[in-house]
Amino acid sequence: MRSMYKFGLSVLLALGSAAALAGYAFNFPEPVTPIARETLHMHNLVMVVILVLFFLVFGLLIYSFRVHRKDTGYKAATFSGPVGRKQWLWVLSPFALLFFIDYVVFGIPAYHAVVMYEDTKTDAELVVKVTGSQWLWQYEFPAEGISYTSRMITPRDQIDSGAAKGEHYLLEVDNPLVLPVGKKVRFITTSNDVIHSWWVPAFGVKRDAVPGFLREFWATVEKTGTYRGQCSELCGKEHGFMPVVVNVVSQEEFAKWLASKKAPVTATAATAATGPATQVVVAKAQ
């Protein structure tokens, strides 16, 4: 028995020190949108409650195993006949407790979070259409008449281990998505071919891009910076090579970027007129 305790203790210590060393590596990335923060809050709430329940239940279990042993002279209870009031209490109280935790402690905040997640339209100040295709992303600002593709730029050498891997290995693109800080952005996702999924962990959003359907989500990024993500729906042989990079910049910088993107008006208008499918083909051919 003693060696079992020692083993358990060493496992716990090993896990504890690994977690301490890794810092937040195993946790959520720092949330930068209301959705990401809400998701982290829900996660933490659930973790705390289930940890308390875990120790309560296992504590009680281990206590019962140890105390109610025959070799310590414990006499087993013998009962027959109708179920008594005490027994009903022991059956119903865990049920009531779990019901309360699920539907009230978790249910109410989860309901509010889901309602918030789905509210893509209220106060949205910018619309971005994200189209996935094998194997790149296309970003469109319909109101501004801007459309461009975003492809991974990690050299093949690094992938084939011919060269040392760069800092943002597999998470770097030629044309990142640029967004203004503090503005509610409504995203619309779709796809040209198979199902992809647009995912930026720090935003707390992941939405499937489904051919023939428009799906929505929103993000208000509260901090400027570069955020990276990936396609997270297996979409073919280069699924791992279609990262997402978002540059979140100040209002002024965003306006400047918009102006620079709009500048070659004729070229943008010409590609826009031929439709997104053709445009992707053109982009791939380059």
Ligand SMILES: [Cu+2]
């Ligand atoms: Cu994909």
